[in-house]
Amino acid sequence: MTKEICKTCSKEFVIRDEDLVFYEQVKTVPPIYCPECRMARRLLFRNERILYKRPCDLCKKDMITLYSPESLYKVYCHDCWWSDDWNPKSFGRDYDFSKTFFEQYKKLQKEVPRLGLAAFKNIQSDYTNGSAENKDCYLIFASDYNEECLYSRLLQRDKQCVDCAFLHESELCYECIDCRKCFKCMFSEQCRDSSDLLFCYNMRNSQNCILSTNGRNASNSILNIKYTKEEFEKKKKEILKDYESIEKAKKEFVELKKNTIRKFTMQTKCHNVTGDYIHNCYDGVELFDTFDAKNCSYMKDTEKPIDSMDCNNYYYNPHFGYNIMGALEGSMLRNSAFVFYSNEVDYCDMCYNLANAIGCISIRKGNYMILNKEYEKESFDKLRTQIIAEMKKEKDYGQFFPPEIAPFAYNESLINDFYPLTKDEAIKRGYRWQEKTTGTYGKETIKNEDIPKSISGVDENILDEILVCSDCNKNYKIIRAELEFYKRINLPLPQKDFECRHNDRMKKRNGMKLYHRSCMKEGCTNEFETTYAPDRPEIIYCESCYQQEVY
Ligand SMILES: [Zn+2]
Ligand SMILES: [Zn+2]
Ligand SMILES: [Zn+2]
Ligand SMILES: [Zn+2]
Structure with a gap:
């Protein structure tokens, strides 16, 4: 060490x-x-949620894209980018040893067209990104195989869920986080195999519960006390009555969670790892939102990675990856962003089926390539060795792209979710800041106080109104699918825009910093790495004390 x-x-x-x-x-x-x-x-390389409208630089039709109209890059729509109407290899150029690698890379970056959005095989789901195989979805991100889901992040195989995050195989859920196989659950966290939960935390195999925590096989429980089905229904009605009663229950839930015993980490079936929100992982440190990982460390949002480090959004059995933002399959991927089905690449961005390459952008199939130019194997090997030797002299090689190469501004990219900075701070540290992101202000046609407090008072006319967020004053609208959902499960309209709702949800999850702490059960001396900071109010137990208490 x-x-x-x-x-x-x-x-x-x-x-x-x-x-x-x-x-x-x-x-x-x-x-x-x-x-x-x-x-x-x-x-900094991942703009996940800020969408713009601008024309495709090839067919000139309007498209939904991650790049603002003022962005320096050429951007193509999905159909154009994948078409034979242009050739990314035509931008190939010789390597110039009188200039640094990143000087040349930056120049190439300004010329090669980029793919406007990372969305594949979706049906009627134009406003999604980092998404595939979704049907009738709207504003969902980093999500696959969902139907009729709205305003969410990281959904997998869900149906009719709204305002959720990190939700798997669930249906008709609202405001749920880190839940799996749940049905008709609302405002609940870390629950599994359960139905009809309202403001519940960490329940398993439970039904009809309200404001209950750590329950196993519970039913008709309110504040962890068993009631009759009728009493449950009465309480549920009372909470869902209107906007105010839900807000009151939200506050009650926050207090309840403070006094709830928690396991030091949300880990299941893991061995010899540190991190949080992980399942079936072996041997590694600092893993977050990672499933089925073997011998991986410093990872976030990944599934089935093997022998890899420092990777984000990395799926489908990739191995030997290092410093990667976005990959499917592949091996020996280094210091690259969005490299799919590729091998032995360094400093490449948005490339498919690429092998043996350095400094390539938007390549859809290639081998032995440098700065989008193809070589014979022998000359490629020689040149690559020389380039890397030069980069090592400058201490550039082996580190991810520097911030000045990032295609997005600080407040457009995911970095702002995890390490938020003000505009002044970001600029002082050398980051770009996007002045105008999407949305309007001051155009509201209805004030919050005039919105009916329960859904029964809302009719279709609301679809024509422009609402205003009670937090950030941004305008937002209610869409038809959303209104139908609220009517169906009897929920009042939200009074914040989807970005603020998303931010509120993310604040309920722990960050990516680990603290060394000891078990809070009296007499236990076990120590562990946890994302609960020492000044947090929750009661944190080690695995065995938690098992004794909860199972
Ligand atoms: Zn186009
Ligand atoms: Zn540092
Ligand atoms: Zn807002
Ligand atoms: Zn303990």
């Missing part, structure tokens, strides 16, 4: 012996930035 000082934040960080073995395996050099600063660089 060695200790290093991060070249960005000047904090000390650790490089473990197994990290060094890994760097050798993927043919790279040890990092000069701490895990947090490495993650930040990658997040």
Whole structure:
């Protein structure tokens, strides 16, 4: 184990012996930035939710895209980008050793057209990104195989769910986070195999519960006390009566959760790992929102990765990946963004079926390529070795793209979700800031106080109104599918726009920082790494104390 000082934040960080073995395996050099600063660089490459309307630079038709109309890049719609009407290899150029790699890369970046949106095989779901195989969905992100879902992030195989995040195989849920196989649940967190839950936390195999926590096989429970079905229905009606009664229950739930015993991490079937929100992971540190990982560390939003480090949004069995934002399958992927079904690539962006490449953009199939130009194997190998030797001299090689290469501004990219900065702070640290993102202000046609407090008073005319967010004053609208959903489950209209609702939801989850703490059960001396900061009010137990208490 060695200790290093991060070249960005000047904090000390650790490089473990197994990290060094890994760097050798993927043919790279040890990092000069701490895990947090490495993650930040990658997040800057991901605009997940800020959508714009602008014309495609090829067919000139309007499209929904991640790039603002003022963006420096050429942007193509899905059909044009994939068409034979242009050739990304025509932008190929010779490598110039009198200039740095990133100078040349940046120039290429301004010329090669980019894919407007990362959305595939969706049906009637234009306003989604990082998405595939969705049907009739609206404003859902990083989500696959859903039907009729709205305003959500990270949904997998859900149906008719609205305002949810990290939700799997569920139906008719509203405002749920980290739930799996749930039906008709609302305002609930970390629940599984349950139905008709309202303001519940960490329930399993439970039905008809309100304001209950850590329940197993519970039914008709209110505040963890068993009632009759009639009493449950009465209480449910009372809470869902109108906007105010729901707001009151929200506050009650926050207090209830403070006094609830919690496991130090949301880990299931894991062995020898640290991190949170993880399942079936073996051997690694700092894993977040990761499933089925073997021998991986410093990962976020990944599924089935093997022998990889520092990867985000990395799916379908990729292995030997390092410093990656966005990949499907592939191996020996280094320092790249959105590289799909590719092998042995360095510093590539938005490429498919690419092998043996460095510094390529928007390639759809290629081999032995540098700056979008194709080579014979021998000359490629020679040139690649020379380029990497030069980059190593500048300490550029082995680190993810520097922030000035990022295609998005600070407040457009996911970095703003995890490490929020004000405009002034971001600019001071050298990041770009997007002045005009989407949306309007001051155009509302109805005030919040004039919105009916219960859904029974709302009719179709609301679809023509422009509402105003009670938090940020941004305008928003109610769409038909949404109104039908609220009517169906008897919910009042929201009084915040979808961005503020999303932010409120994300605040309920823990961050990606780990703290070394000990179990709070009296007499227990077990220690662990947890995302619960020491000053948090919750009661945090080790695995075995938690099992004794809850199972
Ligand atoms: Zn740092
Ligand atoms: Zn087009
Ligand atoms: Zn807002
Ligand atoms: Zn304990």
